[in-house]
Amino acid sequence: xxxxxxxxxxxxxxxxxIVQVAAAQGGFDVVAFEADQGALDKGIARVEKSLAKxxxxxxxxGKMDADKAExxxxxxxxxxxxxxxxxxxxxxxxxxxxxxENLDVKKSLFAELGATCKPETILASxxxxxxxxxxxEASGRPERMVGLHFFNPVQLMKLVExxxxxxxxxxxxxxxxxxxxxxxxxxxxxxxxxxFVVNRLLVPYMVQALEMLDRGDASKxxxxxxxxxxxxxxxxxxxxxxxxxxxxxxxxLEGWCERYPNExxxxxxxxxxxxxxxxxLGRKSGEGFFKWDGDKxx
Ligand code: CAA
Ligand code: NAD
Numbered sequence: 001x002x003x004x005x006x007x008x009x010x011x012x013x014x015x016x017x018i019v020q021v022a023a024a025q026g027g028f029d030v031v032a033f034e035a036d037q038g039a040l041d042k043g044i045a046r047v048e049k050s051l052a053k054x055x056x057x058x059x060x061x062g063k064m065d066a067d068k069a070e071x072x073x074x075x076x077x078x079x080x081x082x083x084x085x086x087x088x089x090x091x092x093x094x095x096x097x098x099x100x101e102n103l104d105v106k107k108s109l110f111a112e113l114g115a116t117c118k119p120e121t122i123l124a125s126x127x128x129x130x131x132x133x134x135x136x137e138a139s140g141r142p143e144r145m146v147g148l149h150f151f152n153p154v155q156l157m158k159l160v161e162x163x164x165x166x167x168x169x170x171x172x173x174x175x176x177x178x179x180x181x182x183x184x185x186x187x188x189x190x191x192x193x194x195x196f197v198v199n200r201l202l203v204p205y206m207v208q209a210l211e212m213l214d215r216g217d218a219s220k221x222x223x224x225x226x227x228x229x230x231x232x233x234x235x236x237x238x239x240x241x242x243x244x245x246x247x248x249x250x251x252x253l254e255g256w257c258e259r260y261p262n263e264x265x266x267x268x269x270x271x272x273x274x275x276x277x278x279x280x281l282g283r284k285s286g287e288g289f290f291k292w293d294g295d296k297x298x
Contacts, residue, residue, distance in 0.1 A: 001175040003122070003182075007031040007092035009109060011043025011082075013245060013284055014126055015098035017154025018183075020047045022096075024054075024076035025184035031081050031088045044082050050155055051076055090116050094179060096148055097135075098126040101251035106130065107138035114139035122172050124148040128199050129252040132192045133165040142167040146176040149196055150185070152244060160185040165192045194256055194266075203252055206244075209237035210269035213289070220289050239297060242288035246272060247281045 006028045008019045019032045032047075034040035055069035064072065081088065089095050095113055097106060106125060113123055123139050124146050125132055136145030147163025160180035164173045173189070180187035190196040195203060209223050218226070224236020241249055249272060256266040275288060282288030283297075290297045 001093075001120075001122075001171050003028065003093040003175060003179050005029045005031070005092045005094075006179070007033060007089040007095035009033045009089070009095060009097045009113075010099035011040055011046075012098065013248075014150060014152060014154060016043040016046045017050075017152070018096055018098055018126065018150055019043070019080055020050055020076070021150075021154055021183040021185070022179075023079040024051060024072070026179070026182040027079070028182070029079050029081070031083050031092060033083050033086065033089060035084060037084055040082050040084055044080070047080065048077060054155065086112065086116055089113065091118055092121055094122045094124060094176070096124045096126060098150075101128055101130070101248050101255070103130045103134065103255065106135055110135045110139040110145075114141050120144075122146065122175060124176060126150055128248065129195055129203075129255050131165075131194075132163050133167065136165055136167060143169045144172050146172060147190070147192070147196065148176055148180065149190075149198075151198070158184075158186050159198070160187050161190045161196045161198065162187045163190045163192055163196055194260065195252075199252070203249070203256075204265040206237050206241050206249065207253065207265070207267055207269055210241065210271050211267075213238060214269055214271040238289045241272070242282035242290055242292065242297070245282045245284055246276050246288050250276050 006022045008015050008030060011019060011032050011034045019030050022028045023030045034043060051073040055073040058064040059066050059069045095117060097109060099109060110123060122144050125135050126149055132145060132147040136142030139145055146168055149161040151157035151159050162177045162180055177187045194200060212218060212223060213220055220238040224238050227233045227236045253266060253268045257268055260266055280287045283292040286292050
């Protein structure tokens with residue numbers, strides 16, 4: 001099963017990164033889809049900025065000369081077709097969904113994709129927390145459905161979790177795994193369990209850090225410094241929540257609490273809900289637990 005053309009639905013924090021690694025590292029033709037032209041323009045601008053940055057770094061590190069680096073970035077950009085028309089996804093070999101973490105919205109998208117895409121198209125979700133099997137059922141082609149869970153920032157994080165359901169075809173799973181490898185990632189296979197491997201461990205840890213902050217056990221700076229310098233994490237859990245997006249973190253936890261009310265590791269910290277209600281969504285909105293100016297935190 002050969003993947004040549006890839007569709008990515010949603011060009012936000014995660015989607016723009018998936019578009020980029022598929023085109024730049026994987027060499028695939030990529031349709032970058034957003035329903036709204038403004039969101040699409042914003043996503044493509046982020047890809048262009050990131051490609052320029054990586055090209056510049058390759059020159060600085062002596063990996064490429066300036067002309068080659070510019071050609072690399074231009075080549076990747078040329079393989080990307082921005083679109084607001086779902087019909088452009090119809091002949092893709094693989095479509096990866098990276099839209100808002102809302103199961104009903106995802107299911108209705110997969111129902112549309114199942115009806116629109118050619119029969120061989122593999123459908124994949126980048127969901128952080130929802131069952132892949134339910135999206136597969138909604139698509140009408142559960143045997144061609146997988147999870148492809150990339151990590152933020154997609155351009156820099158090496159992992160992709162490849163999630164199979166009881167119904168995923170073996171060759172679909174193998175093709176999805178191969179796609180992850182082509183994008184320069186290390187794929188790990190996972191069953192369709194809540195949070196797969198990483199988020200099942202990581203999100204409850206973030207919850208504990210936020211509850212600690214809410215109780216006033218330590219300042220946000222000290223909680224972060226403790227995990228950075230005590231455990232060698234690249235960033236502390238409060239900064240990480242800003243990085244992931246407070247809205248996305250809340251959606252993950254609300255979904256889990258509703259579905260698994262007896263699981264004590266799944267809880268919605270009050271401080272998280274209050275920040276989201278105040279419009280503080282993290283780095284992407286300019287303020288979460290910290291204030292952000294692009295990559296700079298204060
Ligand atoms: N494109 C291109 N370049 C980028 C970039 C991007 N998207 N993002 C950052 N860079 C660049 C930076 O600008 C920087 O460039 P310079 O060296 O020229 O300044 C360089 O890459 C390295 O960035 P940093 O200086 O910020 O370097 P760092 O060593 O602090 O690494 C990090 C950054 C990789 C994000 C690191 O802090 C890290 O690993 N953090 C933890 C991230 C993490 O845990 N992610 C998982 C989140 S959970 C998830 O994703 C799952 C889910 O479902 C919620
Ligand atoms: P985001 O809010 O940055 O981006 C979502 C994008 O989807 C937006 O650009 C929005 O315009 C678009 N969108 C929403 N509904 C749409 C629809 N019906 N059709 C087309 N486009 C639509 O969110 P994100 O952080 O990129 O998260 C996207 C997905 O990736 C979620 O499922 C999330 O759980 C998952 N994820 C997030 C992270 C993270 O750290 N933020 C990491 C891994 C996985």
